[in-house]
Each structure stands twice: as C-alpha cells, then as structure tokens.
Amino acid sequence: MPVHNEEVAAIFDEMADLLAIQDANPFRVRAYHNAARSIRGLGKDLNKMLEEGEDLTRLPGIGKDLAAKIAEILITGHTKALDKLHQEVPATLEALLKIPGLGPKRVKSLYRNLHIKTLKQLENAARRGRIQQLPGFGAKTEQRILESIAAHRSSERRFLHHVARQYGEPLVAYLKEVHGVKEVVIAGSYRRGKETVGDLDILATTREDSPVMEQFVGYDEVDEVVSKGSTRATVFLRSGLQVDLRVVAQNSFGAALHYFTGNKAHNIQIRRLGQQRGLKINEYGVFRVKDGKRVNGKTEASVFKAVGLPFIPPELRHGRGEIEAAQAGHLPQLVTLADLQGDLHVHSHASDGNASIEQMALAARQHGLKYIAISDHSKSLRIAHGLDENRLAQQIEEIDRLNERLDGITILKGSEVDILEDGRLDFPEGMLAQLDLVIGAVHSKFRLSRRQQTRRILRAMDSKYFSILAHPSARLLEERDPIDADMPRIIEAARERGCFLEINSQPQRLDLTDTYCQLAREQGVLLSINSDGHSTHCFDLLYGGINQARRGWLEKEDVLTTRSLQELRKQLKSTMG
DNA sequence: GCCGTTTTCGGCCCGACTGTTTTCAGTCG
Numbered sequence: 386m387p388v389h390n391e392e393v394a395a396i397f398d399e400m401a402d403l404l405a406i407q408d409a410n411p412f413r414v415r416a417y418h419n420a421a422r423s424i425r426g427l428g429k430d431l432n433k434m435l436e437e438g439e440d441l442t443r444l445p446g447i448g449k450d451l452a453a454k455i456a457e458i459l460i461t462g463h464t465k466a467l468d469k470l471h472q473e474v475p476a477t478l479e480a481l482l483k484i485p486g487l488g489p490k491r492v493k494s495l496y497r498n499l500h501i502k503t504l505k506q507l508e509n510a511a512r513r514g515r516i517q518q519l520p521g522f523g524a525k526t527e528q529r530i531l532e533s534i535a536a537h538r539s540s541e542r543r544f545l546h547h548v549a550r551q552y553g554e555p556l557v558a559y560l561k562e563v564h565g566v567k568e569v570v571i572a573g574s575y576r577r578g579k580e581t582v583g584d585l586d587i588l589a590t591t592r593e594d595s596p597v598m599e600q601f602v603g604y605d606e607v608d609e610v611v612s613k614g615s616t617r618a619t620v621f622l623r624s625g626l627q628v629d630l631r632v633v634a635q636n637s638f639g640a641a642l643h644y645f646t647g648n649k650a651h652n653i654q655i656r657r658l659g660q661q662r663g664l665k666i667n668e669y670g671v672f673r674v675k676d677g678k679r680v681n682g683k684t685e686a687s688v689f690k691a692v693g694l695p696f697i698p699p700e701l702r703h704g705r706g707e708i709e710a711a712q713a714g715h716l717p718q719l720v721t722l723a724d725l726q727g728d729l730h731v732h733s734h735a736s737d738g739n740a741s742i743e744q745m746a747l748a749a750r751q752h753g754l755k756y757i758a759i760s761d762h763s764k765s766l767r768i769a770h771g772l773d774e775n776r777l778a779q780q781i782e783e784i785d786r787l788n789e790r791l792d793g794i795t796i797l798k799g800s801e802v803d804i805l806e807d808g809r810l811d812f813p814e815g816m817l818a819q820l821d822l823v824i825g826a827v828h829s830k831f832r833l834s835r836r837q838q839t840r841r842i843l844r845a846m847d848s849k850y851f852s853i854l855a856h857p858s859a860r861l862l863e864e865r866d867p868i869d870a871d872m873p874r875i876i877e878a879a880r881e882r883g884c885f886l887e888i889n890s891q892p893q894r895l896d897l898t899d900t901y902c903q904l905a906r907e908q909g910v911l912l913s914i915n916s917d918g919h920s921t922h923c924f925d926l927l928y929g930g931i932n933q934a935r936r937g938w939l940e941k942e943d944v945l946t947t948r949s950l951q952e953l954r955k956q957l958k959s960t961m962g
Numbered sequence: 963g964c965c966g967t968t969t970t971c972g973g974c975c976c977g978a979c980t981g982t983t984t985t986c987a988g989t990c991g
Contacts, residue, residue, distance in 0.1 A: 412974055416963035448964050486980090488989050523982055573991095586991085617978055619990095629991080631978090649975090649991080656975045667976060 387835075390424050390431050393458050396467055397421040397451070402479045403470045405489035406496070414489075419446035422650060424455075426705045426900060430873055432459055445704075475502045484533045486526060494519055508534050543581040544626055545862060547892030547929060550575075552606070552626050553585050559604060560587070560630075565595025567635055572645035578700045578932030580895040581862055584627035586645050590635040601630050637669045640682030643689075644668035650704025658692040658708070666691070700935035705900075719935045720914075722928055724947040727756035729799065730824055730855060730887065730915030731923070735780055736761035737769035738919040742780075742796065743787055748921035750794040756950045759784060760799035760824050763811035772800070774816050781819060795950055797821040801855060806830045808844025810851070817850035822957050824887070826855035831868050838870040843878050852957060853913050853945075854879065856889040856896040864893065872901050879910045885945050885956075888914045888937075890930030902937020911956070912937075913945040 401417035423446040424431065434441065441452035457464050474496075481492045481504065495501040498519055499510050507530065510516050516527040544552075553571050560569045566589055570576070573586030591597050598618055602610045611619040611627075619629050633641040644652060644667065659666040663674050670682025671691040681687040686696045694711045698719055701707040710716050731745050732738030738745070742759055749757045759780065762771035772780065777800060784796045799822045803811040810817065810825060817823050825845045833841065845851060857875065858867035879886055886905055889896045897905065897912065905912055914930040916923040934944060941947045948956060 410963080413963050415974080419964080442964095446964065450963060486989070490988060521982075521987075525981060584991095612979055614979055619979090644976095645991090647991085653975055660975085665976090669977095 387432050388459050388462055390427055393431060393455055394421040394424040396458060396464060397424070397454075399476075399479055400464075400467050400470060402482055402489070403467075403474045403476075406474055406478055406482075406493045407470075408489075408493065416446065416451075419650075420451050422704075423447060426703065429904065430871070431455060433873065435459055477503050480504055481507060484530060486529050486533070491521065494521065504534060542625060543583050543863065544624075545892045546575065546578070546580055546582060546895075546932070547926075549582045549585055549626065552622060552624055553587070553628075556585075556604060556606070556628065557587065560589055560597065560601065563591075563595060563597045563600045565592035566597050567591060568638055570642060572642055573647060576646050576699045577648065577702060578936055580892075580929070580933065584629060587628060587630045588638075588641055588645050589630060589632050590638050590641075591632055593634075595632075597632060598630070631668070633668060636683050639684035639687055640666070640670045641668045643685045646685075646699050646702060648703050651702040651707070654704055654708050655688070655692060658694075662692060664691060698935065700932065701938065703936070717938045717940045720931065720939050720941045720944050720947065722931050724941045724944070725754065725914060725927060725931070726949060727754050727758075727946050727953065728916050728918070728924065728927065729758040729797070729822060729853065729913050729946060730760045730801065730889070730917045731757045732761055732801075732917070732919045733759055733780075735776065736766075736771055740921050742783060743791070744921055745918070746787065746791055746794050746796050749924060750791075752924040754794065754924065756795040756797060756953070758797035758799035758822055758824075760801040760822075762828075763800055763802045765803040765805065765811045766828050771803070771811075774812065777812070777816065778819075799824055799852075801826050803828055804841060804845040806833070806841065808841040808847075810845055810848055814848075814850065817848070820850070821954075822852040823848070823850045824853045824855045825851055827859045827868060831859055831865065833868070835869040835871060838868050839874055842870060842875055846875075846878050846882055846884055851882070851884055853885045853887050853915075855887045855915075856891075856894050856917070857886055857901070858896045858898060860894065860896055862893050862895065867896075873904060876901065876905050876908050876910055879905070880908045885911050885913050888912050888930045888933050890914060890916045890926045890928075890933075892926065892929055895929055895933050897933070897937075899933060899936035902934060902939055906937065906939055906943045911943060911945040912939060915946070 397417045398421045401414045405414045423444055435456060441447050441455055442449055454464050478492055478496060481487055499515060501507050501510055511527050511531045516522050517524045557569045557571060560566055568590045570588050571585055572588045574582045575585055589597055598613060601618055602613055602620055606622045607620045608623045609621040616632050621627050631645060656666050665672045665674050670679045671688055672679050681691040689696050697707050697711050733742045733745055734740060746757060762769040764771045764773040781798050784798050788796055798820045800820055801824045804825045804827050805811060860867035886897050902912060914934055916926050
C-alpha cells in the first residue's frame, strides 16, 4: 500500500504541531510546516522520485534529515520521530489547535495544568469555568472557546471561488461608495484565482477621515464582528463567509496589495530577496534598512522592481518556483480569457442540458467563440438521459443541418462517453468513428483502488478514437474526493497517445488541478479548457478554467481551445489517426 | 530543521489585534 504525498505532508504538519506544543525551537517547527507545504505543491509522486533516485534534498525546505524521514515514511508507512512524539504528547492535542485563539502555548498550558487532551474535556472544563482561572486565560477566552466548539463543524468550510465572488463583488461595490475610499480590491487566495477560498481579504485605500471601518462592520450582511481596529477588521457574513478588511494609505497600495495577495511562501521569498539587498518589505512599502527611508511601494510592480524582478501575475504567487523563473526571465506568458476560441464540452437538452443545440451555439457565438463541440452524455449515464446510438446518430444529422444554416460558429460532433469500470468506452467503435471528438469521462465506480482506477483510464485512452479526458480527478469540491489514480502516469499516457486533458470550468470541479496542469505542460500535453456547460450562461464560467490554467503556468500555446478551428481539426485528426 | 556569490554558524518575515495585563504574550494571517 503506497504512501502518497499528502500523507507525508500531513505527518510533517502533525509533527510541527506537536513540536510546537512541546515548545520546540519555533524555526524547527516552521521547517516541518515548510516541508509539508513544499510536498503538497509537488506535481510528482514522491515514491516515483525515490525510485528514480532523485535527490529529495533538492526540493525547497527539504534537507538531509527530512529527506531521510520522507524515505522512511514511504517505505515503512510511518516515522519513528512521530511515534516518539506521540509517546510524549497526546496526538489528540492537535485537534485543540484548530480552535481559534488556541495556539501551542495555550494548548500546552491546558494539558499541563488541567490535563485536557480532547475537545470534549476542553468543553467540560470551559463549562465549569475552570479555564478562566488559568494564567493567561480569562473569561472572554473561555467564552470564545465554547462558541468555537459549538461552531466547530462549520469552521473548516471553504467557499467556492464562484460563490465567494457572489458575496465579495457587491461588498466591494458597497465599500467603494463610502466617503473617502479610493481603491477597493479583493486580494488573498481569491485574487490568486484559487478554486476555493477560506475567507475574503479585502484591501482598501482611503483618506484619513474615511468612516470605512464603521461602514464595513455596519454592512447589512454582517452577522458577527470578530475584531475591529483602525486599520484592520474581521467579520462573518450571514452566509458564514469570513471577510477581513485592511486599510492603508494610497501610497502604500502596491506594497499592501502584494503583501495581501500572498501566499505566505511567496511573500517570505520576496522579503528574503529584499533583505539581501538591504531592504525591508512590509505592507506599507519597501524601506532601506540603513536609514529607514521608504524607497518604493506605490504599485505592485515597484515592489517587484525593488528586488530586481519583473511583475509576477497573482496566480503564480505560490512560492513554487515563480521567483526563480522570474529571475531567469522564464516567466510564462499566461493564457487569458480572450485567447479562447472554442469550447469542446457543451451539453444540450438531449441529455441533461436545458437548451437546444442551436441556442447553445448562438450563445457561444455571442460570447466570441468560433466553435463548440456538443458532447452529450452516453447511454450508461441514465440519470442524465445519456444518448444511445440512435439518438446520437440523429444528433449528428441535426448538427450537419445547423452547420449549413449558422454563420460565425461551427458545431463539432462530440460525445462525453462514459469510461466503464473495465476501461471500455460506452459506444462501439463504429459509432465513435462518426464523431469529431470523443471525450472520455469517469462517472461511476469512484472508489476503485489506485491500480484498478489507473488501468481503467489508461485502457480507455488506448482507443484510437479517444480525444480528451474530461474532469480527470472526478472530484467535486467540498463534496467528493478525487478518485485515486496515478495522474503522472495518465499524463504520460496522454503524451504517448497524443490525447488531451480537460480543464473543466464548472465551479465545483475545476479539474485538472493546478500542479498537474503544470506537469502536463512540462510533458507537452495540451489542455482543453471547457465549460461542461448545461445552459446558455455556461460560457461565463470559462473564467474559472482560465484561473486554473494560469495557476498551472499555462500559456496560450499550451491550451488546445486557443487554436483556430482549422488547427484544432489538425490536432484532433492526428489523435484519431 | 533548513540554508548559504558576504556565511557550515547563526540567522530564519513582519505587523495588527485581543485579552489580560499594567507593558506584553499569544495568536493570526
């Protein structure tokens, strides 16, 4: 049973937490967290790297010691270092750290003084008023602990980017109307285009007399004010979405925007670069260390320039090599929404869509697209009224008639064909041969073993008619975990067979994920950014696929659906051939 | 525990807010 990257990362995070409770050197604690983050950002399977004899110490944040621990975990499934920690510190204490307001120091105090090891014990002690008697704790802290435990179930909830946008944009518009407010921008993971966000970080610049803080906490969707100072406030909206507002002066806008767009790893790297140049970088600007003089910070570009870098797009700021690429002049020219020429995964009311083929085609044309492929479900997906051979044959004729009649948009004949459990496709070859493209998709048997699932998909891709693997991980954000499959192997197979992978733009899918997009790009596998649309509004969702692609370092050239119809046909033909 | 065109030792990003204090530790992002 192989251990996967995520499990290694989780072990390091746990070790960091337990070490922190033990009062270990904070930098050592951080080293473990850094290593965990570094591993999560890998596009490659650690097992494979080990097999191929790659030097793990070349990974950022991994040195000799942690490389040895990684090898130990991969081979034995655990590490003696964590086993030892568990003997010294109860593993359950880690859960206490998740309570807002409880960090390692307080958890340690609770454990040492009140022998609290579990959430239940914590709750009981708080109820009996025993916590406020501890030094460093008070009545308010105790009350907050009780409230947090009550809300614990929802505390880890993340919001889809698409949903956060629906709350965030009206709030931004509202803040812009407040007296003395100049700029208002949503920064943070939202600006980096992440598929889900834990909260919204809003940055505003104002004149000094602006009542923006009062107006912010008085917004009629605010349910709870967590904290409020003169430059920073945190609230919860009724929807449960947490929103942080930070206010800075206009001339700090660039520095603050950079600072609050993050992520942490990126910011730390930028500051280190600053340090090397005798500069201190914070949210207020770039300062010379020797005399404290402010030298930059009005625009984001000026912050980058101060450390000798070109502007790095927000979607790349994850501390995963973008700074090194910028230094080397190798930053990608990221694909944009305007580069898209078509959409190869569109449904009609023949299966589970709610518009006719013509309506979908006209909506696509309206959106500036030059072609779409109608790719309705195949017969096995009964719940979505999948098409059988007869209905698909009729649809092909309908598309021929429409193409004769419609100008400015071309409709391709496709099908989203179920990949059956054994890897067969849901239509016979004779049927597939009549299509312009075949999109293979997993819609069932999500819980096969890694070995079976991988073999299933590879076998489907063996079909000479297979064009694109739809939503490769089959995940549904906040709802269903990704299938367990060897994605690097699948990407390799796509390269060998000349197939493509989809970036599905549905807000809940956003699949392929960013790190695998990056791997596909490195392997020369083109990605097809598709809406998987079911209504005429679906083309608005393509922005999500673009976000995903940009976080995966993709350029226009790396995306199949930026091709002209003529070039696309050539690409598809070489697959079919 | 990691890292290094100043270093193999001695650094490690930095500031705001809260609560419990009476000048600051702890937590958070």
